[in-house]
Amino acid sequence: GNTVISASTSYTGKGPAKSNESAEAWVQCERARVEFLQLKDSIGARGQQRLLSVVAWGRNAEGQCGTAGNVSPLVLHPSVVAELEGQDIVSLSAGSLNSAAVASDGTCYTWGSGKGGKLGHGNSSDITTATRVESLVGRTELQRVALGLNHTLFLDQSGSAWSCGDNKEGQCGFGTSLEVLAKQRRQEWNLSVQMAKFAQGIAQEYVETLQVKDSSLPSPAQHAAAASHLFSGSGGETKQPSLGRQAMAPKLLDHSAQARELEQTREMVAGGLGMSELSADSHFGNFGKGSSKQGTDPVKVALGCVDTHSRAMGCIPGHHTTPMRMGHDEHGLLAAAHGKRDGQQESQPEERGIGSKRIVDIAASNHFSMLLTDAGEVYTCGGGFNGELGHSSSWLTSASQVEGHVRQALLDNGGATAVACGATFSVALTASGRVVVWGGIAGCKPPPEARRAGGVVVAEVMGLPPISHISTGHHHAILSDGDRVWTMGTWLDKNGRRVGTEWGVPKELEGLPRDGIRCISAGARASAAVTDKGDLYMWGCLMAEDNARALVQQATGVTKSAKESAAWMWEGMGGDNGPQKIPWLPPVHSVQLGAAHVLALVH
Numbered sequence: 141g142n143t144v145i146s147a148s149t150s151y152t153g154k155g156p157a158k159s160n161e162s163a164e165a166w167v168q169c170e171r172a173r174v175e176f177l178q179l180k181d182s183i184g185a186r187g188q189q190r191l192l193s194v195v196a197w198g199r200n201a202e203g204q205c206g207t208a209g210n211v212s213p214l215v216l217h218p219s220v221v222a223e224l225e226g227q228d229i230v231s232l233s234a235g236s237l238n239s240a241a242v243a244s245d246g247t248c249y250t251w252g253s254g255k256g257g258k259l260g261h262g263n264s265s266d267i268t269t270a271t272r273v274e275s276l277v278g279r280t281e282l283q284r285v286a287l288g289l290n291h292t293l294f295l296d297q298s299g300s301a302w303s304c305g306d307n308k309e310g311q312c313g314f315g316t317s318l319e320v321l322a323k324q325r326r327q328e329w330n331l332s333v334q335m336a337k338f339a340q341g342i343a344q345e346y347v348e349t350l351q352v353k354d355s356s357l358p359s360p361a362q363h364a365a366a367a368s369h370l371f372s373g374s375g376g377e378t379k380q381p382s383l384g385r386q387a388m389a390p391k392l393l394d395h396s397a398q399a400r401e402l403e404q405t406r407e408m409v410a411g412g413l414g415m416s417e418l419s420a421d422s423h424f425g426n427f428g429k430g431s432s433k434q435g436t437d438p439v440k441v442a443l444g445c446v447d448t449h450s451r452a453m454g455c456i457p458g459h460h461t462t463p464m465r466m467g468h469d470e471h472g473l474l475a476a477a478h479g480k481r482d483g484q485q486e487s488q489p490e491e492r493g494i495g496s497k498r499i500v501d502i503a504a505s506n507h508f509s510m511l512l513t514d515a516g517e518v519y520t521c522g523g524g525f526n527g528e529l530g531h532s533s534s535w536l537t538s539a540s541q542v543e544g545h546v547r548q549a550l551l552d553n554g555g556a557t558a559v560a561c562g563a564t565f566s567v568a569l570t571a572s573g574r575v576v577v578w579g580g581i582a583g584c585k586p587p588p589e590a591r592r593a594g595g596v597v598v599a600e601v602m603g604l605p606p607i608s609h610i611s612t613g614h615h616h617a618i619l620s621d622g623d624r625v626w627t628m629g630t631w632l633d634k635n636g637r638r639v640g641t642e643w644g645v646p647k648e649l650e651g652l653p654r655d656g657i658r659c660i661s662a663g664a665r666a667s668a669a670v671t672d673k674g675d676l677y678m679w680g681c682l683m684a685e686d687n688a689r690a691l692v693q694q695a696t697g698v699t700k701s702a703k704e705s706a707a708w709m710w711e712g713m714g715g716d717n718g719p720q721k722i723p724w725l726p727p728v729h730s731v732q733l734g735a736a737h738v739l740a741l742v743h
Contacts, residue, residue, distance in 0.1 A: 191743070192729055194221040194229055194241060197712055198682055198737030201691055202237045203268030204252030205737055211268070213695040214688055218712070218725060218740070223270040224249065232741060234663070234734030235287025241270060241739075246281025246297060248273045256290035256306030257461030264461060275462040276302070287734075288504030293511075294463055299498035301511055302463040309507040310537030311522030313466040313494065318537065324458040466511075466539060467495025494519050494539035503612075505561040511539055516555020518542045518568055526564040527596035528579030534595075542578075545591045545598045549576045553600070560612040562629070567617050573606025577644055581615045581629055587644025599644050601628070613662035613733075616640055618649075618669075620657045625649040625669055632665040632681040634714040651718035652677060663733025666714050674727025674743065677719040678711060683736040712738070 195218040196205035207219040221241075228244040238252030238259060249270040250259040257264050260273045276282065280296040291305030291312055303312040308321060494511055497519075501512035508522030508529060519539040520529045530542030541547065550556050554571030561567065565579030578598040580586065587599035601619070609620040616629030626648050630640035641647040656672035666680030711720035729741040 192229060192741045194224045194232065194739060195219060195725075195742055196221055196239070196737060196739050198734070199237075199688075199691065200737065201695065202253040202266050204234075204237055204239050204734065206239060206251045206268065206270045208269050213691050214683075215737075216710070216713075218742075221270055221739075229741060231284045232730065232732045232739045233285045233287050234661075234732040234737060234739045235292075236289050236664070236735040238287060239270075239734065239737070239739055240285040240287060240292070242282050242284055246283070248276060248282045248285060248294065250285075250292070256456075257459045258287070258290050258292045258305030260292060260294075260304045260461070260463045262461050264456070264459060273463070284502070286502040286504040286509075288509065289506040291504060291509070292463075293466075293502045293504050293509055295499055295502045299500065299514070301466040301494065301499045301502055303466050303509070304460050304463040306459055308458040309523035310535065311504070311507055311509050312460060312464075313509060313511075313521040313537070313539045314460075314464065315538040318535070321458070321537065465495075467497075501557075501559050503559045503561045503566075506563055508536075508561065509539070510559045510561050510566060512556050512559045512568075516550065516557065516571065518546075518550060518556050518559060518566075520566070524564070524579070526580045527598075528561065528564055528566050530566060530578050530596060530598070532594040532596070544593050544596060546576070546578050546596060549598055549600055558610055560610050560617070562612040562617065563614045565612075565617075567610055567612055569607055569610045573608070573621075575601040575604070575607050575610060575619055577601060577617070581643050584615075584629065584643035587642075590644065601644060601646060604646060609657065609660050611660045611662040611667075613667065614664045616662060616667070618660050618662050618667050619646060620660050620669070622657055623654060625652055625657060625660060627667070631667065632684070634681050634684075636681060636684045636686075649679075649719065651679075659730045661731050661733045663738075664735040666733055668731045668733055668738070669719065670728045670731055674729070676722040676725055676728040676731055676740065678714060678722060678738075679719045680714055682712070682714045682733070682738065 194206075196207060197215045197218050198205065199213070200207065200211075200215045201213040205215045205219065206221040206223065207215055208222050224241055227241075227247075227249075229241050230244050231242040233240040235252070235258075238250065238254070240251075241249045243249070248260075249272055250261070251267045251270045252259070254261065254264045254266050259267060259271075260275060261267065261271060262275065276294070280294075280298070280300065280302070282294050283297050284295050286293040286295075288305070288311060291303060291307065294302040294304075296302065301313070303314070305312065307314060307316060308324060310316060310321060494513075497511075497513040497515070497517070499511050500514050503510040505522075505528070508520055508524050511519045513519070518530065519541050520531060521536045521539040522529070523535050525534050529536055529540075530544075530546035531540055532543065533540075542550070550568060550570060553574045553576065556568040556576075557571050558569040559567070562579075562581070565577060565581060568576045570576060576598065577587070577600075578596055580597055586592075586597045587601070589602060590597045590599040592598075604619065604626060605621045607619045608622045611618050613629070613631060616627060616631045619626045619628075626646035628641050628646045629643050630638055633639050652669060653671065653675075655675065657669055658672050658674075659670040661668045663680070663682065666678060666682045668676060668678045670676055712722050714720075725740070725742060727743040729743060731738065731740045
């Protein structure tokens with residue numbers, strides 16, 4: 141399953157070619173096809189026991205595919221997410237570098253990149269297998285999840301919204317004051333300076349250790365003692381804080397994994413001096429092997445280790461590693477963390493704005509969030525400088541209702557029924573079936589019917605039948621009436637070229653059969669649609685081949701030849717000329733595209 145399939149550029153896939161190389165490639169392609177059919181049969185055999193299974197493919201460097209049996213940075217064919225087998229999964233979400241799933245009993249599973257604490261597991265560590273969010277068990281039952289760049293929104297079955305992750309722009313909607321957010325930014329800067337100086341001390345300590353007359357490398361025990369020496373004098377007396385290291389010592393050295401990371405730091409420093417090599421299973425890959433002429437910097441290596449564990453332990457200001465309910469102007473826990481005393485705040489957090497509303501839909505972008513109430517009202521929070529918040533302010537730390545032309549356009553069409561957001565724009569589907577867009581895309585002109593007020597550009601998408609589905613990527617949106625699909629904005633084709641249409645002016649997508657559209661999904665640079673028959677079609681660039689090769693080389697140190705491109709001929713990595721049907725899959729129920737990976741619920 142991890143084999144990179146090789147083929148010459150003239151190979152047609154219709155039988156063995158004459159050359160030995162192409163013949164071998166044909167055999168490997170046939171082997172891959174058999175694996176696909178076996179996957180289809182194995183899932184079909186469980187049809188009486190389980191309705192749906194989750195499969196994933198694409199980028200997996202951060203574990204976002206959740207395929208425990210495939211630890212490759214790339215998953216080049218649909219692989220079952222084993223940890224979700226036996227769970228009745230009803231909703232999937234694919235983010236930039238992470239994934240989420242919700243079961244029918246309301247439990248939530250997240251995996252992939254944990255940057256900012258967005259997975260909700262109490263830390264910022266990456267997780268390579270689907271893991272239940274324990275902090276929500278017994279507190280609430282979820283119905284769906286929305287994944288932003290470094291924050292996550294959770295919608296529970298009672299209509300309340302929860303969030304976790306990076307809140308430095310206010311995108312988590314906790315109502316944190318601007319003064320506190322500014323303070324957190326200063327604290328993060330100061331902490332980064334302390335980590336840099338601390339890492340410099342670690343690297344220098346080990347360089348000196350390796351340069352002593354007895355060149356034998358220190359044992360883990362000696363290594364720990366050497367690290368402790370950074371914070372205490374040789375006579376056992378504690379030194380005064382030097383370059384911030386003493387303040388960092390308790391947080392860093394008390395963590396159980398820190399010793400392992402520091403040991404790897406020692407190995408990497410030694411490798412940079414040409415004295416040893418990293419073990420094959422080190423997650424640092426081959427970085428640090430060989431001589432110092434290859435560019436190994438002990439300070440940078442140590443800084444990476446310290447930064448990784450500082451973030452994993454939740455030491456970064458503004459990062460919230462467990463979900464909390466949105467809709468409170470200054471959450472009680474946050475108030476305590478910010479140093480407010482009892483006399484400065486009520487003992488119970490006061491519900492305002494979105495806290496008293498019933499939420500029916502959520503969406504998350506890079507630095508802002510969207511929430512939709514059962515009354516058809518749209519609320520936004522976070523940071524945005526292109527009018528994507530639908531508000532005169534470009535920075536909202538509490539969810540606030542859109543205003544001006546945006547609110548009026550929604551009211552004129554019966555209120556919103558669904559929301560979605562791209563990198564710098566927002567989209568709402570209304571009760572009349574009309575789509576309202578606001579914000580903008582770099583390099584794209586505003587729609588012809590756009591209205592501008594207070595820096596916000598808003599337009600109603602004209603010339604379409606009533607729309608039933610919407611989805612957004614970084615710089616494009618796709619719309620469907622349940623029978624056809626329209627696109628607007630820009631994305632990349634499989635060769636990495638920028639393609640698309642004028643923003644706000646939809647163009648019908650050609651090449652899809654008239655079998656009815658069950659589901660659509662827009663990823664960062666690619667899109668997908670599922671027909672009522674369960675066929676999956678994709679177009680755009682899921683991941684460019686040169687980027688994928690660089691990812692594999694970074695992880696393995698092995699450079700593949702340009703001829704080894706048969707795996708990229710598979711339609712699941714993107715279509716060259718419009719929508720391409722994805723072969724060998726069981727009937728697909730729904731699909732979600734992330735930045736460079738795919739999650740699908742299959743029968």
